[in-house]
Amino acid sequence: MILFARLPMAVATGTSLAVIAVNSLAGWVGHLGREPIAWGMTGGYLLAALVGMTAGLRLSGRWGPALLRRVFGWLLLIMAGIVLMNNWTAIAALLFKRS
Numbered sequence: 001m002i003l004f005a006r007l008p009m010a011v012a013t014g015t016s017l018a019v020i021a022v023n024s025l026a027g028w029v030g031h032l033g034r035e036p037i038a039w040g041m042t043g044g045y046l047l048a049a050l051v052g053m054t055a056g057l058r059l060s061g062r063w064g065p066a067l068l069r070r071v072f073g074w075l076l077l078i079m080a081g082i083v084l085m086n087n088w089t090a091i092a093a094l095l096f097k098r099s
Helices: 009-031 039-062 065-086 088-095
Strands: none
């Protein structure tokens, strides 16, 4: 949104978070009554989100926008690496599948 729509960082961040929240809520509601809710994992994600939100609010007042973007970019790369490592077996099976 920042690059293609040229939206300010605050607007792009708010829009992105709103879309994620609505999407997550829709998925959660869709599973109600079908499967038991993993309250431990749900609480863990909620706690991580609250810690991240609090840290972001505190740091945004101290750090400039350029540094915040750089730190956020590194955080995204680290998270992408973790996701890739956790799923490497499945990815490798698809990539190196012999017919």
